[in-house]
Amino acid sequence: MEIIVCKTYQEMSQAAADITARQIDRKANTVLGLATGSTPVGLYQNLVKMNRDGIIDFSGVTTFNLDEYVGLPKEHPCSYHRFMFDNLFDHINIKMENIHLPDGQAPSLENECKAYEQMIAKAGGIDLQLLGVGHNGHIGFNEPGTPFESVTHVVELTQSTIQANSRFFNSPDEVPRRAVSMGIKTIMHARKILFIASGKEKAGIISKALKGPVTTEVPSSVLQLHPDITVVLDEDAASCL
Amino acid sequence: MKIIRGGIVYQGDEWKNDIDILLEEGKILDIVPKGKYNEGQAIDADGYFVCPGFIDIHIHGCAGRDVMDGSVDALEDIARFIAGHGTTSFLATTAASSREATRASLKAVAAIMKKQCRGAQILGVHLEGPFINPEAKGALAGQHILPASINGFTDLAGEYEGIIKRVTLAPDVEGARELTGYLVNKGVVVSMGHTAAGYDECIEGIEWGMRHATHFYNAMTPLKHREPGAVGAFMAREDTTIELIADLVHVHPAALKIAVGVKGCSRVALITDSMAATGMDDGEYFLGLQEVVVNQGVARLKDSGNLAGSTLTLDKALRNMVSIGFQVNDVVKMLTEVPACITGVDDHKGRIEKGYDADLVILDKNLYVNMVFIKGNWYGINI
Ligand SMILES: [Zn+2]
Numbered sequence: 001m002e003i004i005v006c007k008t009y010q011e012m013s014q015a016a017a018d019i020t021a022r023q024i025d026r027k028a029n030t031v032l033g034l035a036t037g038s039t040p041v042g043l044y045q046n047l048v049k050m051n052r053d054g055i056i057d058f059s060g061v062t063t064f065n066l067d068e069y070v071g072l073p074k075e076h077p078c079s080y081h082r083f084m085f086d087n088l089f090d091h092i093n094i095k096m097e098n099i100h101l102p103d104g105q106a107p108s109l110e111n112e113c114k115a116y117e118q119m120i121a122k123a124g125g126i127d128l129q130l131l132g133v134g135h136n137g138h139i140g141f142n143e144p145g146t147p148f149e150s151v152t153h154v155v156e157l158t159q160s161t162i163q164a165n166s167r168f169f170n171s172p173d174e175v176p177r178r179a180v181s182m183g184i185k186t187i188m189h190a191r192k193i194l195f196i197a198s199g200k201e202k203a204g205i206i207s208k209a210l211k212g213p214v215t216t217e218v219p220s221s222v223l224q225l226h227p228d229i230t231v232v233l234d235e236d237a238a239s240c241l
Numbered sequence: 242m243k244i245i246r247g248g249i250v251y252q253g254d255e256w257k258n259d260i261d262i263l264l265e266e267g268k269i270l271d272i273v274p275k276g277k278y279n280e281g282q283a284i285d286a287d288g289y290f291v292c293p294g295f296i297d298i299h300i301h302g303c304a305g306r307d308v309m310d311g312s313v314d315a316l317e318d319i320a321r322f323i324a325g326h327g328t329t330s331f332l333a334t335t336a337a338s339s340r341e342a343t344r345a346s347l348k349a350v351a352a353i354m355k356k357q358c359r360g361a362q363i364l365g366v367h368l369e370g371p372f373i374n375p376e377a378k379g380a381l382a383g384q385h386i387l388p389a390s391i392n393g394f395t396d397l398a399g400e401y402e403g404i405i406k407r408v409t410l411a412p413d414v415e416g417a418r419e420l421t422g423y424l425v426n427k428g429v430v431v432s433m434g435h436t437a438a439g440y441d442e443c444i445e446g447i448e449w450g451m452r453h454a455t456h457f458y459n460a461m462t463p464l465k466h467r468e469p470g471a472v473g474a475f476m477a478r479e480d481t482t483i484e485l486i487a488d489l490v491h492v493h494p495a496a497l498k499i500a501v502g503v504k505g506c507s508r509v510a511l512i513t514d515s516m517a518a519t520g521m522d523d524g525e526y527f528l529g530l531q532e533v534v535v536n537q538g539v540a541r542l543k544d545s546g547n548l549a550g551s552t553l554t555l556d557k558a559l560r561n562m563v564s565i566g567f568q569v570n571d572v573v574k575m576l577t578e579v580p581a582c583i584t585g586v587d588d589h590k591g592r593i594e595k596g597y598d599a600d601l602v603i604l605d606k607n608l609y610v611n612m613v614f615i616k617g618n619w620y621g622i623n624i
Contacts (some may be wrong), residue, residue: 147611176401217285225282227618
């Protein structure tokens, strides 16, 4: 495991973008696993800029997002579809058909989960998976207690996650109760993982995830077992290491 | 160093609580009381069963892939899929086919054995056919069945003879004695199967060195009280081992109990004999070159309706056996130690012991796989 500590959120975002750019440079048809949330916004801004400056070419890149809410229309301002298009896809030269997010409105969620796994496999597996971490250690929407064996599945969100995400909605009541998420096994089978975190409030969970015992109680702790993971933190997030 | 901490550990036929297993460089470094060492990466196994990795000595395919696809890709997909079900090593099993197709499969296995890859490790090849009795071909392709001979074997194996660890052979085909002698001499496991031979002929075969029975009960002569058949021969002879497909379709639960009751669990290996449809939806598949229809997880040949391999995984086999009344520790033995012994890898696999390969399966209390370590790496991810 390689841990890179940057001074600020901006530097962290640039460092993570550089790693992503190097991956795409090495393999033009890279399969990226992408994440949502506030942490990767800066990284995405850097990628957009690097694409505009001709440093990265997304024309061969395929993406798979970690998760999506169940029941939220794609156009909904809080959907992860919308987030990804607003923050990244609308501003880079990626091909529409190469973008994948779970469909939270699929008539059969069970089939959607299966199909999503199959699409990832068909694309040759994920080359680089970007990850952030929740306050309780969740990765994707894999909450504490999720078996490490899990593949893409429907998740009942915990109260703490609903609370944390309610800041994006008008009220906690509007936050969907379920989501479709890649499983821990899906994530762990990525060839390389890029794990990013920033801010004082993440310092405790980062220390647990990277230095604590590997346990399903802290889903991100499983990342310690991945053979090729790079962790990029700002100084605040690294303050308990 | 990794520490598998505080699990319920299968050791020497029984479960031991509050044990830490120390892993280093792909091996089990030591087994110590919980908390003795704190240096290293702890993996919390509190409340979980920790078993040696399962060993499948008879598997044709899964995840839409077949060993007879003859490609490294197919083998990698198989290896990764079964690793998720607790299998950490296996014998890639061929189905009787043309010389070219068999060669292609052997070549692919030889290639994958040389490189490091994710998933379960391939211990070698199990040739199922072509030296079998067409009357008991089961789901094997009749047109590719051959009489047995040393020349026939070496011609088929070519430069890949060294990776063939097991051959299924019928004692009642021409040349079986000669070929058995040759293989036993080379240290290859010769197992009796796909045979119409009666009791006496089977006992003779056992004398030649056929000390293991391929998918016991299936594709062999049954036990009748005046004609004990192949089933009777292997039940009567204590110096033999058998293997069972524990999908509760190929063999009736009572027949599973009878077989284990007679042989004892230290002489029974559980296998999958699984084919490409394993882990996939119902539909049409191939077993080798034969068309197979899978309906509710049961695979049958399209033309004859014969059972055509299973869609079983070994973790499911464990749960099946427990569901019909077997003790978890006895079933684990049949998934680990026994197949390790049969294939002669029991000096470094199949047990949780100091110096053994760090192949481990961590199961939750419902016997579902939670984590798999292959040579000390999670899932064998080591590239
Ligand atoms: Zn078979």
